[in-house]
Amino acid sequence: MSIAAHLPALQVVLPLISAPLAVLLRRRDLAFWMVTAAAWAAFATAIQLWLQVGASGTISYHIGSWPPPWGIEYRVDRLSSFVLLLVSGMAAVMLPYARTSIEREIPEESHYLFYAMFGLCLAGLLGITITGDAFNIFVFLEISSLATYVLIALGRDRRALTAAYQYLIMGSIGATFIVIGIGFLYLTTGTLNLADMAGRLRGVESSRPVLAALAFLTVGISLKLALFPLHQWLPNAYTYAPSPVTAFLAATATKVSVYVLIRFYFSVFGESLVYEHLPLPQIMLGLSLLAMFGASFIAIFQDNLKRLFAYSSVGQIGYISLGLSFDSVHGLTASIVHLFNHGIAKGAIFLLIGGIAVGIATPGAVAPAPTFDRLAGLAKRMPLTCFGIVLGGLSLIGVPGTAGFISKWYLILAALEQGQFWLVGAILLSSLLAVAYVWRFVEVAYFRAPPAGHVARKEAPLAMLIPAWLLIAATIWFGLDTSVTVDTALDAARQLMGKAQ
Amino acid sequence: MLDHFGYVVTVLLMVAGLFIVIARGNLIKKLIGLSIFQTSVYLLYIVPGKLIGGTAPILSPQFSVYSNPLPHVLILTAIVVGVATLALGLALAVRIREAYDSIEEDEILMRDQIANSNEGMNA
Amino acid sequence: MKHDLVLRVIGKLLIPYILLFALYVQFHGDFGPGGGFQAGVIFAAGIVFYALIFGLENARQVMPDRLVETMLSSGVLIYAGVGLAGLFLGGNYLDYFVLDPNPVHGQHRGIFWVEAGVAITVCGVMLKIFYMFASRGRSE
Numbered sequence: 001m002s003i004a005a006h007l008p009a010l011q012v013v014l015p016l017i018s019a020p021l022a023v024l025l026r027r028r029d030l031a032f033w034m035v036t037a038a039a040w041a042a043f044a045t046a047i048q049l050w051l052q053v054g055a056s057g058t059i060s061y062h063i064g065s066w067p068p069p070w071g072i073e074y075r076v077d078r079l080s081s082f083v084l085l086l087v088s089g090m091a092a093v094m095l096p097y098a099r100t101s102i103e104r105e106i107p108e109e110s111h112y113l114f115y116a117m118f119g120l121c122l123a124g125l126l127g128i129t130i131t132g133d134a135f136n137i138f139v140f141l142e143i144s145s146l147a148t149y150v151l152i153a154l155g156r157d158r159r160a161l162t163a164a165y166q167y168l169i170m171g172s173i174g175a176t177f178i179v180i181g182i183g184f185l186y187l188t189t190g191t192l193n194l195a196d197m198a199g200r201l202r203g204v205e206s207s208r209p210v211l212a213a214l215a216f217l218t219v220g221i222s223l224k225l226a227l228f229p230l231h232q233w234l235p236n237a238y239t240y241a242p243s244p245v246t247a248f249l250a251a252t253a254t255k256v257s258v259y260v261l262i263r264f265y266f267s268v269f270g271e272s273l274v275y276e277h278l279p280l281p282q283i284m285l286g287l288s289l290l291a292m293f294g295a296s297f298i299a300i301f302q303d304n305l306k307r308l309f310a311y312s313s314v315g316q317i318g319y320i321s322l323g324l325s326f327d328s329v330h331g332l333t334a335s336i337v338h339l340f341n342h343g344i345a346k347g348a349i350f351l352l353i354g355g356i357a358v359g360i361a362t363p364g365a366v367a368p369a370p371t372f373d374r375l376a377g378l379a380k381r382m383p384l385t386c387f388g389i390v391l392g393g394l395s396l397i398g399v400p401g402t403a404g405f406i407s408k409w410y411l412i413l414a415a416l417e418q419g420q421f422w423l424v425g426a427i428l429l430s431s432l433l434a435v436a437y438v439w440r441f442v443e444v445a446y447f448r449a450p451p452a453g454h455v456a457r458k459e460a461p462l463a464m465l466i467p468a469w470l471l472i473a474a475t476i477w478f479g480l481d482t483s484v485t486v487d488t489a490l491d492a493a494r495q496l497m498g499k500a501q
Numbered sequence: 502m503l504d505h506f507g508y509v510v511t512v513l514l515m516v517a518g519l520f521i522v523i524a525r526g527n528l529i530k531k532l533i534g535l536s537i538f539q540t541s542v543y544l545l546y547i548v549p550g551k552l553i554g555g556t557a558p559i560l561s562p563q564f565s566v567y568s569n570p571l572p573h574v575l576i577l578t579a580i581v582v583g584v585a586t587l588a589l590g591l592a593l594a595v596r597i598r599e600a601y602d603s604i605e606e607d608e609i610l611m612r613d614q615i616a617n618s619n620e621g622m623n624a
Numbered sequence: 625m626k627h628d629l630v631l632r633v634i635g636k637l638l639i640p641y642i643l644l645f646a647l648y649v650q651f652h653g654d655f656g657p658g659g660g661f662q663a664g665v666i667f668a669a670g671i672v673f674y675a676l677i678f679g680l681e682n683a684r685q686v687m688p689d690r691l692v693e694t695m696l697s698s699g700v701l702i703y704a705g706v707g708l709a710g711l712f713l714g715g716n717y718l719d720y721f722v723l724d725p726n727p728v729h730g731q732h733r734g735i736f737w738v739e740a741g742v743a744i745t746v747c748g749v750m751l752k753i754f755y756m757f758a759s760r761g762r763s764e
Contacts, residue, residue, distance in 0.1 A: 009707075009717035017704045020697030064710070064718040135575050142582045149589055158600035159616075162609055165593045169522060169531060172586050176539055179579060180515075183545050192571075577661065588753045595760055 004048070008061035008074040011045045011084065012127045012140075014038045015091075019119035028111035035119040036095045042126060043092040046084040053081045054488075060132070068132065069193035075132030078492035079336065083129045083259045086343050090251045091122045094351065097467040098244035101354050104361065105242040106154050114154060118248070121147035125256045134182045134192045134268075137260060138175065141224070145171045148253060152241040157369075163236035170223055170233040177220030184213035185268070198268050206277050210269075214278065217264050225257035227321055228291035231314045238310035239369075243354025246306065250313055251347030255339045258320055262335070265324070266496035275327045284325035289426060291318025296433035300440065305353055305370040308437055309346065312396060315430070316342045322427075323411055329493045331414035336489035338407035341478060345395040345403060348471035352388045355460030355468065359385070372440070377450030382459050386445045388472045393438030395475045398431050402479040406486060507548030514541035526606040528594045532587060539583045546572040546579075628677075635677040642670035650743050654732065660739035664746025672754050680758050692751045699745025706737045 003010070018038035022031035053059060053076055061074040076084070095118065106114055124144025128137055149171070153164035186192055188209045189200040204210060219230075226234040234254075238246045265274045275281055292315055299311035320342070323335030356370050359382050368374060379386040395402035408427060415423040459465065478485050514537055521534025550572030558567040598604050601612055650663035675683030710719035720734025721727040 006711055006717060009711070013704060013707065013717065017701065020700040020704075023693060023697040024701070026693075062716055065716045065721055135578070139578055139582070142586070146582075146585055146589060149593070153593060153596070158597075159613060161593055161597045161600055162613070165528065165590065165597060168586065168590050168593065169535060172535055172590075173519070173522065173538070175582075176542055179542050180545060183542065186546075186572075187549055581661070585749075592756060595757070 004052075006061075007045050007049050007052075008059060008076055008130055009063065011042060011049065011088075011130055012074075012123055014041050014045070015119050015126060016123035019116045019123065022112055022116040022119060026112050028108065028115070031112040031115040032095070032099050035115040036092075036099075038119060039088065039091040039095050039122060042088040042122065043085075046081070046088040049076050050081040050085050050488075052076075053078060069191045069196035072136055073132040073193055073195075074130050075195070076130060078488060078495050079259070079262065080129050082336065082340065082488045082492060083256060084126060086255060086340050087122070087125045087129065087252045090248060090343065090347055091118070093467045093470055094244050094248050094251075094347070097247075097351055097354075097464050100461050100463040101244050101358065102242055104358055105156055110154060114151065114242075117147040117150045117154075120144070121151065121248070121253075125252055128256050129259055132194050134185065134194055134197065135179075136192075138179050138182060141175055141178065141260075144253070144256075145175060145224075148245075148249065151245040151249075152237050154245070155240045155242050157240045159236065160240035163233075163240045167233040167237045170230075174220045174223030174230075177216045177223065181213045181215075181217035181220060184209045184216065188213070194263070194268050198270065201269065201273070206273065210273070211277060214269055214274065214280075218261070218280070221257055221261045221264070225254045225261065225321075226314055226317055228287050228295060228314060228318060231291075231295070231317075234314060235307055235310040238313065238350075239304060239307045243306075243350060243357060246310075247347045247350035247354065250310075250350050251343040254313070254317060255343045258317070258335070258339050262324070262332070262496065266332070271327055271497060281325045281327060284321055288318040288322035288325060291315055292322070292426070292430040293433065296430055296437065299437045300433065302437075303371050303373075305356070305372065305375065305441065306350070308440070309349055309353070312434065312437060313342075313346055315434070316346070316396065318430075319407065319411060319427075323414065326414045326418060328414050328417055329490070329497055330410055330417055332493035332496060333486070333489045334407055334410035334414055336492055337410060337485050338404075340485055340489070341395065341403035341407050341475070344471050344478065345392045345475045348468050348475060349389055349392040349396075351464065351468035351471065352385050352392070352460075355385045355464045356382065358464065359458065359460050372444050373451070375441070375444050376448040378445040380450070384465055384469070385460055388468055389445075390438070390442060391472050392475060393434075393441065395479065397434040397438060400479075401476065403475045403477075403485070405479055406482055410486075507544060511541050511544045511548065514538070514544065528597060528604040528606065529591070531606075532590045532594065535590070536583065536587055539579070539586075543576045543579060543583075546576050631677050635673060639670050639674055642673065643667060646670065646743075650739065653739055654735070660742030660744075661746050663739075664743040664748075665750055667743070668747045668750030668754070671751055675754070675758065680755075684755070687751055689755065692748050692755065695744050695748030696752055697745075697748075699741045699743070699748060702741030702744065703738055706734055706741070710734070 015035070015038045018035045021034050025031055025034060049059065059076040060068070062068065063072040063074065065071070098114070098118070102111060102114055121144045124140045124142075124147060127140030128144065131137055131140060149164045149168045152167060153161055155163075182192075185197055185201075188204060188207065189197050191197050191200060201210060223230045238250060241249065265271070295311050295314035295318065299308050299315060302308040302311060316338070320335045320338050323331045323333075323338065325331070353370055356375070356378065357368070360368060360370065360374050391402070395404035398404040398408040408431070411427055412424050415421075415427065518534045518536070518538025518541060522531050522538060525531055525534060550569045552566060552568045555566040555568035556564045558570050594604055597609065601609050603609055603612070646663045646667035649658040649666060650660060653659035653663070671683060671687055674686065706720075707718040710722055711717055713722040715722035720731045722730060723733045724730035
């Protein structure tokens with residue numbers, strides 16, 4: 001057997017196996033190495049797949065050697081290889097961080113459980129991305145979601161429990177909507193394979209079950225990706241989850257949901273159906289603007305740093321869905337690039353906030369919530385952490401030289417293409433809101449005197465700083481060198497819109 | 502109406518389940534509603550899968566009409582997922598009850614608000 | 625319920641047959657309705673029945689927590705192992721055709737092990753859930 005031919009299967013199977021092994025081994029060090037090794041292997045696999053797809057085009061893998069549309073097909077194209085890269089890369093960076101971080105956040109006897117659930121969550125997210133089968137998407141979605149609920153509930157605060165419960169209810173409703181949508185598609189086309197489905201849908205495009213399927217899928221996936229009015233679960237979940245979990249979720253879970261939405265819109269329904277028969281672009285545009293302004297505005301008034309950036313995530317997702325509403329190659333490119341860039345930047349920021357939580361804790365005690373009054377004058381004690389957050393914040397604003405600039409540039413390009421000059425103004429104006437909430441942190445951390453009688457604070461442990469700074473460096477790198485991100489995203493967008501060169 | 506009996510039941514269950522999830526404040530009742538909602542989807546798949554007069558899809562010279570087995574397999578998976586979700590939800594409800602001494606949503610929210618304002622005062 | 629004579633006698637009579645029936649459903653799954661999922665649930669139901677009549681502590685001696693957790697994960701590993709076996713024998717992942725020189729026998733063999741894995745995991749999960757809820761509020 002040659003390994004290269006089986007990479008698509010191994011991509012999902014390795015993390016999937018690591019989870020039960022972690023439970024079986026029980027010892028937390030063994031569990032850690034098991035899952036970490038699997039995550040690194042998955043990252044290596046994703047890089048290899050990305051190169052293969054770049055060189056020789058879409059890969060199709062037949063599980064059980066049953067040819068599609070009968071069997072389950074794993075399909076790696078430009079877009080999915082790009083998302084695989086993001087998800088597995090984030091897991092590979094964050095697991096070493098988690099080892100140090102959860103010592104203070106999770107009781108020791110649950111550590112193996114944490115690693116097992118992390119492995120499952122990773123396997124689920126990779127599975128959603130790689131599979132070419134509609135029902136398989138649902139199964140993997142639920143695998144990752146169930147693991148996520150457990151991970152959030154591991155948080156020390158009792159509010160983590162209610163946050164996990166709330167997410168469970170909303171997430172299950174979302175997933176059930178998705179199954180209903182898939183069910184309608186299955187009833188109309190008689191197939192579950194996405195590519196096959198797309199072909200069969202061409203004949204029955206605007207029939208009512210298909211439109212109903214589109215509506216159910218849109219609402220269900222929007223719940224999962226926290227599109228503005230459906231984002232209620234997100235702030236609490238991000239705020240009370242253990243910090244590596246928050247970082248991993250912010251960087252990957254919502255992004256994979258965006259991927260699913262793009263996949264269904266462009267690969268299954270086709271743009272003519274999505275953009276012509278229903279007022280979806282107008283709705284998308286409106287909700288995106290609401291997210292960009294509303295959520296960012298709420299973010300400014302948060303006292304808890306984690307919650308502030310959670311709301312900022314909702315706002316940033318607005319930019320991604322804004323790109324989708326354009327129905328143009330540049331708009332789609334902007335979405336794909338931004339889901340990557342924002343994933344990295346937000347992941348880095350949440351990792352650093354986890355470092356702050358450790359830094360301001362009295363030794364041996366549970367880490368307190370990173371509220372602003374506890375952060376005064378922090379920059380003197382934790383210069384690297386604070387500087388990192390500022391750099392990540394610059395990327396959220398979209399300052400040239402950071403990754404966030406690239407995505408906004410393409411958004412503006414797409415808006416100009418369609419002659420919507422007011423949108424350019426809206427994008428710039430909403431960036432000002434990002435300036436405001438990032439500035440709140442800068443002001444407190446750099447210009448306020450530390451409170452009298454504060455606890456001794458020192459820089460976060462190196463094991464936590466290095467992964468976070470790796471991601472910050474990546475944010476800068478992808479802001480300066482766009483050959484990886486933009487080229488892949490442009491290719492993927494052209495492939496999706498059927499405008500390959 | 503009678504032709505679409507299966508669909509009518511499906512829709513009724515779907516709406517009833519979703520209504521319970523939204524309208525009830527009790528965490529256990531919400532989970533019951535969620536289960537009903539998910540069950541309606543099982544029906545949505547199973548009902549069109551059955552062919553009246555069709556038999557199990559095992560090749561045999563005596564039969565020519567077969568029911569589609571795929572929906573059953575899919576829904577078996579969905580049932581497993583539903584059970585797992587329900588179990589996890591109940592486990593969370595048990596732990597919430599231990600932490601808050603209540604499983605009513607409004608009481609939990611009230612206790613959280615009190616905790617939040619205390620946190621603000623200590624700072 | 626510990627002193628309920630009728631329940632104890634009937635329980636003792638029935639439980640072996642419940643477990644046996646689980647095995648029947650498991651192995652007959654090739655030819656008729658049945659399979660790993662149902663078998664696992666029935667087996668777990670037998671143990672739950674035992675726990676209800678003879679008490680949780682006794683049940684935990686028959687099926688200790690460690691065993692349940694091992695079952696839970698090893699079942700998944702058996703399933704994944706069948707998939708990997710297909711890989712090593714030259715097929716794709718979860719390819720049963722290559723498990724035996726005769727492809728039809730290969731399918732048979734593959735589904736046998738997969739169902740075994742499913743049964744073990746399902747039984748483990750069911751018992752784990754039962755233990756989790758049953759022991760809540762007693763030990764603490």
